[in-house]
Amino acid sequence: MAMNSRFLLVLFALLAAVSSSFTIPSNARTITTRIHAGPAVLEPTIKEPETVEKEDLEDKTKDESKYKKGGWAVRLFNDPMNKREFVAMCLSKITGLSDGQAYQVMMQAHQNGVSVVGRYDQERAELYRDSLRDNGLSVDMIPVEDD
Secondary structure, eight states: OHHHHHHHHHHHHHHHHHOSEEEOOSSTTOOEEEOOOOOOOOOOOOOOOOOOOHHHHHHHHHHHHHHHHHOEEEEEEOOSSSOHHHHHHHHHHHHOOOHHHHHHHHHHHHHHSEEEEEEEOHHHHHHHHHHHHHTTOOEEEEEOOOO
């Protein structure tokens, strides 16, 4: 026990040198130390603003508008690992399809190898694709053009 108390006193002395607030209790069983450090200063990284030529901006909006009109198709691929009921349940719960619609989409993928779950805007298509993948289904999304 004497060795432990000596060790603690040496430790307290080292901590006292580092800390501006240091207390040694009267009984050596409980120890309270506070080490103060200055506030962390984070400096923002400032980047030079990018200049975009007007022609480039127009080209990008033309490309994006082409895909926004038709939307995105989420496709389901045949999967021999998951049971049909599970696939239909995932389609129903995640995409909001009725039980009958989900079963038809699942059966079309089972029989033909691939089926279209639906056509959605890009954000919703990405959400459905990621959620279905998280449940172990084989899905992707492709842009669809309106004819």
